[in-house]
Amino acid sequence: MRKACENPPKPTVERLPIYRRALEILLDEGCEYTSSCELAELAGVTASRLRKDLSFFGRFGTAGMGYPVRELLDAVNSILGTDRLRDVLLVGMGNLGRAIANHAPLRKCGFRIAAAVDVSPAKVGRVICGVRCYPPSETARLVREGGIEFALLTVPPGAAREAAERLAEAGIKAILNFTPVHLRLPRSVVVEEVDFGILLQKVAFAVTQGGGENA
Amino acid sequence: MRKACENPPKPTVERLPIYRRALEILLDEGCEYTSSCELAELAGVTASRLRKDLSFFGRFGTAGMGYPVRELLDAVNSILGTDRLRDVLLVGMGNLGRAIANHAPLRKCGFRIAAAVDVSPAKVGRVICGVRCYPPSETARLVREGGIEFALLTVPPGAAREAAERLAEAGIKAILNFTPVHLRLPRSVVVEEVDFGILLQKVAFAVTQGGGENA
DNA sequence: TCATGTGAAGCACTTCACAGCA
């Protein structure tokens, strides 16, 4: 039954966005240099893990000095692609879709909601939360002409599968899936599930498990 | 610098909610028995991984037959605590807060938004999206009298730290943190971060990394 | 002297492969 499939080569790399966030805080505070200890503390990892992670991409520090904040942040931004603005397609302009369209912090990560797709005739053609709304039939055109690579899937559960397949056919590269539906798409499409219910179950279980000793 | 701290004893267990979701689908389809292969396929894991995970909690299958869907689902629900309804406190009744208050699938996981907290006088005292809104000063009372263990943090970034500390003092057990702020709380509080920006960066990076071969 | 970068040891999780049972 199926080998080690869902284990793509993520060699510690998904921690880079967290380092990036910590570096921005240090930059805002006016720090010019930081150490692997300080940065690791801010990011919530160990110092050696941080150094290993960074060393995977190059040498950014100076022995005896630490890391130059500005330069390291630039390097991380370059690696992550957050040094440029990238367009995102919002699929499903319901409550969650509107909340995300208004979610300011996405901008700071270099993402812009370029357009939205929704089945409701009442929404199509209008600009909602600063985003123009199109019918699902326009999906492929929007993706192609806009050069859009990423989609946020915020449709009702029953519409998730069809919408995701439409996105895959349109050539989208990655989907952030907010629906409680496990999508089965070609491996060329990166899918990340964000299921609020599963996340709540996870923390709830963690509480009942480790829930003996309190500080 | 700080040992292996943020690595709580999650022994493969965070996959249980995914099995639960798959089992509910099978139950809806009227299946009485399933196999580790079928269930693993639905959940997106390997069959041996599934069997190991389940065997951690007991013996639920019959050799040669497979697993009885109804019984296994009951067992998983019992383990996860999803067999009973649990109250959740919503902190921050903004766009995202309202979207989550309206998010139907949470109910199917056994969670109910029991109350909301918001600083806005225009919201306090009203019922929004079916949830009554209280001022932040009522946090401790709500948690105590309602026996609430879980909170959803959906306030603006600038208010996150203070709101989280108030929750910790009120005795909340776990926080699902939707703000792009790294919370530093006593270890007795379980914190799970759900940062849309970081998630998008993660998939974006995955695309640029593995982005050579398409099907 | 001090902190980075990195080989080596250690650890945990995943997969393999088969004994056991219906």
Added chain:
DNA sequence: TGCTGTGAAGTGCTTCACATGA
């Protein structure tokens, strides 16, 4: 015969500890 449950092997990530260089 077929599938579960599980010890054993395998793999990859994390931590340790020190050589290196400022």
